[in-house]
Amino acid sequence: MEFDKLVHQPTRLQIFAYLYRHGETEFNSLAADLDITEGNLSNHLQKMEEAGCISVEKDFVDRKPQTTYRLTELGREKFEEHIETLEQLVDRIEED
Numbered sequence: 001m002e003f004d005k006l007v008h009q010p011t012r013l014q015i016f017a018y019l020y021r022h023g024e025t026e027f028n029s030l031a032a033d034l035d036i037t038e039g040n041l042s043n044h045l046q047k048m049e050e051a052g053c054i055s056v057e058k059d060f061v062d063r064k065p066q067t068t069y070r071l072t073e074l075g076r077e078k079f080e081e082h083i084e085t086l087e088q089l090v091d092r093i094e095e096d
Contacts, residue, residue, distance in 0.1 A: 024070040
């Protein structure tokens, strides 16, 4: 049983869970709701985007830039696999 390091990292795990639960969200809301600095959040989102786990959409709303994020199908699958691995770990511990 092995954890996917992309998903398992604590900050990214929070981002995966948030996007899994909420669907699409914009950058400032994500930073505020998870209490993550913008620089830290940006770095983690970049890693997730490079891995194909999130999609990024940049628009202008009332002449202000707005960036929104959502999990891709791959991102959803990786998160679900991570949850399954955790459940297997719990089941194994309960059996001992």
